[in-house]
Amino acid sequence: MEKPKRNGIALDREERYEFTWPGRQAAILEATTPNDKFLCPCQEESKHWDTTGNLYLEGDNLDALKLLQATHLNSIKMIYIDPPYNTGKDFVYRDTRQHSDWCSLMYPRLLLARSLLREDGVMFISIDDHEVDNLRRMAHQIFGESNFVAQICWKGRGGRQDSKHFAVLHEYILCYAKNAVRFQAGEEAKQTAVYPKYDAQKKRNYKTQLARKWGSNSRRSDRPNLYYPILAPDNTLVYPMLSTTEEGCWRWGRERMAKEIEGGNVEFVRNEKGWIVYEKIYGPLAGEQATKKFTTWIDNINAGSGSAVLKQLFGRNVFDYPKPLELIKRLILMSNAAQDDLILDFFSGSATTAHAVMQLNAEDGGRRRFIMVQLPEPTDEKSKAYIAGYQNICEIGKERIRRAGELLKANHNDISSLDTGFRVLKIDDNSRP
Secondary structure, three states: OHHHHHHEEEEEOOOOOOOOOOOHHHHHHHHOOOOOOEEEOOOHHHEEEOOOOEEEEOHHHHHHHHHHHHHHHOOOOEEOOOOOOOOOOOOOOOOOOHHHHHHHHHHHHHHHHHHHEEEEEEEEEOOOOOOHHHHHHHHHHOOOOHHHEEEEEEEEEEEEEEOOOEEEEEEEEEEEEEOOOOOOOOOOEOOOOOOOOOEEOOOOOEEEOOOOOOOOOOOOOOOOOHOOEEEEOOOOOOOOEEEOOEEEEEOOOOOHHHHHHHHOOOOEEOOOOEEEEEEEEEOOOOHHHHHHHEEEEEEEOOOHHHHHHHHHHOOOOOOOOOOHHHHHHHHHHHHHHOOOEEEEEEEOOOHHHHHHHHHHHHOOOOOOOOEEOOOOOOOOOOOOHHOOOOOOOHHHHHHHHHHHHHHHHHHHHOOOOOOOOEEEEEEEEEOOO
């Protein structure tokens, strides 16, 4: 049968968009190939081994993600990673990687990470301009485009004058849900909400805003179905008027308006020109905290604060460009991780995520747990970290968790139940004698 044509060009009905690169099939195979590794307990490097719910896995994160399939499938609420950015420099993972190799590095790890998430789980991925487009294409395929939640923009620094054309002062954090229908994002507290009026019948404070639409598309001609009369307390008809001569429209349809009036959620105020109709917006109940949605723009967390925290803990700079503690705390709150939810970071670096989990638990009484995964990448022999006795990144991360935990307990007298421990498990090879 002859294929259908458009403008003389044959069309392939089986043709569909697919993001690919040299080595994609091998990357998929790498994710599904079983390994011969196992987790070897290292009690002497752990803290509170018998009581802690936290884990520190030392080894290649691809091996770790495969091993976690057996124990943590569909059980993790939030994953955060800050993977190596593709800047043209060598990666520690496997070999030197340019674009195709970077995709091959990330694809199997994202595949495995998704399977670890709960149905209401979410993943955050830090990335810069070099690979943000490819990362989105990969994540769209793995998570599904409908599960893309947001591309958060983080302004973490002042303008970098070493950039070629413009002073770059931001990077991105991609957010994907395992199932966007099930994921419920966290919200942040409102600090300035004022509710000056009081509803004696409902015994709640409230504020008001116009029930009539304002701004753009607020004329009757814009939304004619939203222009209709409602009955005022004196049984006169009230229309949504922009002025004495210009007709406007309500913010709700007839059915919704009737329901809100019946529920006592509409206030009529009379002045010399007639009746003005307001919606009542109630404040939180006693003991509740008013909240608002987090935004996708973060501009109040400085990138340099990550180094400042490490310097406070260690007395010197032992890690280059650690992520800020407050940034990871913000993401945990955005994920809505609470109670004893589990948080995974499989490019854990200096263990900022572990520190953030403990810090947030100390602040709100939570019992969140963490799993950190890090390759024991050697530190440069000329670095301050090596000179201080830290021969690889894992040693820095583990020591940070120890020191951060002790500092938290010293600064909070009422957190005796705070879990500041962790079990160290090192990935080993079954073939070794």
